[in-house]
Amino acid sequence: MPVISLDKSTPKEAVCQVFENVNTGGVSLTVFELVTAIFAMDDFQLRKDWEERREQSFSGDLLSKVTATDFLTALTLLSSFESGGTVSCKKKDVLALTLDEYKKYADSLCSGFSIAEKLLKEERFFSSDDLPYSTQLIPLSTVCTVLIDGNRIHTTSVKNIVKQWYLCGVFGELYGSANETRYANDIVQVVKWINDGGDLPKTVTDFYFNPMxxxxxxxxxxxxxxxxxxxxxxxxxxxxxxxxxxxxxxxxxxxxxxxxxxxxxxxxxxxxxxxxxxxxxxxxxxxxxxxxxxxxxxxxxxxxxxxxxxxxxxxxxxxxxxxxxxxxxxxxxxxxxxxxxxxxxxxxxxxxxxxxxxxxxxxx
Incomplete structure (x- = not known):
């Protein structure tokens, strides 16, 4: 039986890449699987926790396509933003997520996804099949979570700004490829736009729609x-x-x-x-x-x-x-x-x- 030995110092994202390269059995090893194994060392059953959250907060049709990896990516984005440091949610950042961070933000993020669902319904996106981008749910739900503080996300002016940014992403067709950098830019720029009247987010300035x-x-x-x-x-x-x-x-x-x-x-x-x-x-x-x-x-x-x-x-x-x-x-x-x-x-x-x-x- 062939064996690949990896040193303990091998970065987690490299472990994931090694598995993806040698995997010939068709069994997918996602970031979620690796984080599940990492959290298991602290006797925390991540898969069970996610399944319960999915049943409670993601059972509706509109959010049904949110995956466990999507949730971890959004949580990493939220955690890095709240830390005040560099905001990022690439694979290596998700793999570096700690159990304490997960426990700290998971409940509020579920609320953020629920608020995002309501905003989408207000804009007449009623089903998962009619959702423009499932990927844009990640920054949308994260922004909504941040704006829960002070109940700001429920005010008309703030909701309109969030919807404005969202529709620019939809009609600018800006979420069709690798998006982790845009996620990070969006949460920083949208929240600053709302809090400080800062410059328009890049997703808004990048937006262009030719009538043809x-x-x-x-x-x-x-x-x-x-x-x-x-x-x-x-x-x-x-x-x-x-x-x-x-x-x-x-x-x-x-x-x-x-x-x-x-x-x-x-x-x-x-x-x-x-x-x-x-x-x-x-x-x-x-x-x-x-x-x-x-x-x-x-x-x-x-x-x-x-x-x-x-x-x-x-x-x-x-x-x-x-x-x-x-x-x-x-x-x-x-x-x-x-x-x-x-x-x-x-x-x-x-x-x-x-x-x-x-x-x-x-x-x-």
């Missing part, structure tokens, strides 16, 4: 795509049949999903440009019941069906349609090209140059 990007958002896997749909929901978008606002309860009960405004089959039959009809500009949250009535029909046809199905007047239905940033006159005229143009212009007022200034200056 809207046509490039073809897949719901994109963070900005998910952000656009959240903004439509935050515009108090209403169900086409019931007229009910698509809040958290409606989103779950009515099985809200993202669908094309002009049905896909209709667009293909009419020969419309796929880059347009499959872009986020041409999609909106629609309930399962409304989508069944829409079928593959032209809007002028399915709107009449919706009126009969929901016993809704044309004027009321037009109002519901407008909450989705859709011009009802253009939709009833089956004017695909101008629906796309008009909706893109409406979106640009939120997501173009004016919108970038809006985010940089505050949510208002």
């Amino acid at each position: 990007r809207l046509l490039g958002l073809q897949s719901r896997q994109s963070a900005a795509y998910k952000g656009v749909m959240a903004l439509v929901l935050k515009n108090h978008a209403r169900d086409f049949i019931s007229g009910a606002e698509m809040d958290f309860s409606t989103f779950s009960d009515e099985k809200i999903d993202i669908h094309h405004i002009f049905p896909k089959d209709y667009c293909i039959k009419e020969g419309y440009d796929k880059r347009k009809w499959n872009s986020v500009v041409h999609k909106t949250p629609i309930s399962a019941s409304s989508n069944r009535e829409i079928g593959g029909y032209a809007p002028s046809v399915y709107l009449e069906k919706l009126e009969k199905k929901g016993s809704v007047t044309p004027a009321d239905l037009d109002g519901y349609v407008e909450t989705h940033w859709i011009d009802h006159n253009l939709l009833r005229a089956d004017d695909f090209q101008n629906v796309i143009i008009d909706r893109a212009k409406t979106a640009d007022r939120y997501r173009g140059s004016n919108w970038q200034n809006h985010l940089r200056q505050g949510l208002g």
